[in-house]
Amino acid sequence: MSIDYTLRRVGILMSPEPGNDLEAEGVLNPASAHTPDGELYLLPRLVAAGNVSRIGLARVVVKDGIPAEVQREGIVLAPDQNWERGKLNGGVEDPRVTAVPSLRQYLMTYVAFGPLGPKPALAVSSDLRHWRRLGPLHFEYQPDLETDLNLFPNKDTVFFPRPVPGPDGEPSYAMLHRPMWDLGWLREGEGVHLPHGITDARPGIWVSFTPVREVERDIRNLTHLRYHRLVALPEHPFEQLKIGAGPPPMLVPEGWLLIHHGVTGSQPSGFDPTTQKVTYSAGAMLIDADDVTKVLDRTTEPILTPETPDERFGLVDNVVFPTAIEQINGVRYVFYGMADDKIGVARLEKI
Numbered sequence: 001m002s003i004d005y006t007l008r009r010v011g012i013l014m015s016p017e018p019g020n021d022l023e024a025e026g027v028l029n030p031a032s033a034h035t036p037d038g039e040l041y042l043l044p045r046l047v048a049a050g051n052v053s054r055i056g057l058a059r060v061v062v063k064d065g066i067p068a069e070v071q072r073e074g075i076v077l078a079p080d081q082n083w084e085r086g087k088l089n090g091g092v093e094d095p096r097v098t099a100v101p102s103l104r105q106y107l108m109t110y111v112a113f114g115p116l117g118p119k120p121a122l123a124v125s126s127d128l129r130h131w132r133r134l135g136p137l138h139f140e141y142q143p144d145l146e147t148d149l150n151l152f153p154n155k156d157t158v159f160f161p162r163p164v165p166g167p168d169g170e171p172s173y174a175m176l177h178r179p180m181w182d183l184g185w186l187r188e189g190e191g192v193h194l195p196h197g198i199t200d201a202r203p204g205i206w207v208s209f210t211p212v213r214e215v216e217r218d219i220r221n222l223t224h225l226r227y228h229r230l231v232a233l234p235e236h237p238f239e240q241l242k243i244g245a246g247p248p249p250m251l252v253p254e255g256w257l258l259i260h261h262g263v264t265g266s267q268p269s270g271f272d273p274t275t276q277k278v279t280y281s282a283g284a285m286l287i288d289a290d291d292v293t294k295v296l297d298r299t300t301e302p303i304l305t306p307e308t309p310d311e312r313f314g315l316v317d318n319v320v321f322p323t324a325i326e327q328i329n330g331v332r333y334v335f336y337g338m339a340d341d342k343i344g345v346a347r348l349e350k351i
Contacts, residue, residue: 003284003297005257007304007322007334007346014044014058014070014343022056022075024049026315028337031055031097032247032324033106033128040326041128042070042335043095043108044343047315053091054078055110057129065329067345077110077123077131086115093118096158096323097128098248100173102212103219109157109175112136116186120157120177122223134219137175139208140226145195149228152179152193156205156244159222160256163212164292167227172209174292175225176245176258179206203242204233205260207292229293232260238281238302240264247325247334249287255296256287259322259334259348262302280319281305282336304346306339314339322346 014030016023023046030044040060047053055077058070079090091113098107105124108131112121123131137157139149156178166172180203183190192201208225215221234243239262249256265278281302288294306318321337325348332348 003254003257003286003299004351005284005303006349006351007259007282008349009304009308010066010333010345010347012310012338012342013060013067013335013345014042016341017072022046022048022054025051026341027056027343028340029094029321029323030335030337030343031095031108032060032326032335033097033099034326035128040067040328041073042324042343043076043097043128045093045095045337046075047091047340051089051091052079053093053113055092055095055108062328065331067328067333067335073129076129077108079113081112081133083114083119083136084112084121086113089113092121094155094323096248098159098161100159100161102162103215105219107159107222109137109159111155111157117153118155120154124219124222134223137177137223137225139228140224142226142228145197145228147193147195149179151183152181154179156246158245158248160249160292162251165290166209166211167229167293171212172227173212173215173222174207174209176205176207176231176249178203178242178244198230200233202234203244205231205243205245207231231287231293232285232295232298234262235298236262236283236300238262238264238279238283238305241267241278243283246282246322246336249292250325250332251289252286254286255289256292258285258287259283259303259325260285261321265318276316278316278318279306280321282320282322282334304336308338310338310342310344312339314341316340320344
């Protein structure tokens with residue numbers, strides 16, 4: 001099996017609005033979704049001075065079948081809760097939105113940058129404009145891992161758009177995520193704590209589950225995840241430091257297609273992106289439709305790397321960071337962050 005997909009640039013879709021204080025440090029890493037009436041929206045991360053992030057809403061204007069520009073419609077989520085901000089920081093960051101027809105809801109996973117660093121959280125909506133927080137995610141203790149996943153910073157969380165078989169055979173909603181094992185940033189000298197059986201400390205892609213029957217009883221059970229499994233670790237040169245999931249996985253004839261990012265370079269401890277000397281590129285994986293813990297194949301080379309000036313120079317240089325994918329007139333488009341400053345769009349093509 002091989003992955004016969006690539007990304008072709010279309011252009012820049014969204015840039016910081018001059019004079020808009022909420023976008024002073026960039027617009028980037030959007031979620032996306034179509035409303036029931038067919039309108040396409042981005043939910044971009046908007047960064048104000050001091051690296052404080054909010055999540056906006058912007059209607060995508062399509063011209064000749066191609067996403068061409070956006071019309072801003074305000075803010076849908078801000079760091080209003082105590083657990084979304086600290087004494088010196090705050091933000092709701094890097095949303096991923098998955099439309100889940102069986103729930104008749106949009107699921108927004110996002111990073112709450114609170115007192116203990118980045119923690120994953122979930123909000124739900126039926127219209128993209130009004131979001132109800134379900135709160136921080138909770139990872140059930142799993143004895144065989146000999147660790148508590150709730151101790152660790154976690155990012156790049158995204159749900160599959162439909163139920164999948166869980167490890168116990170029960171239909172379940174599944175969520176990809178990327179825990180980070182180094183606690184030295186929180187407590188000096190604490191260092192890396194790896195789950196039992198894991199020998200590679202580099203952040204990789206994990207999956208966790210919650211049974212459909214429990215979510216049908218109470219949608220808040222989406223925040224209670226279990227059966228944590230490692231899906232993939234860095235393997236190839238463009239993934240030297242870490243990997244993480246991008247847009248919601250997309251079902252294709254071969255399985256679930258996951259666009260992900262791989263990172264190379266030098267990354268000091270902590271969460272200040274401006275201290276990094278890194279390159280973010282996009283790759284792709286095929287995940288088994290019947291067992292989402294299993295990778296069928298993955299690209300050995302990136303399908304998109306920072307090449308244009310807007311991808312190479314910004315708040316964080318050399319970044320393409322895919323976070324959303326949508327179909328327009330039968331063509332799939334991927335939306336991605338450019339150097340933590342702008343939002344680009346690329347066409348997903350079969351080769």
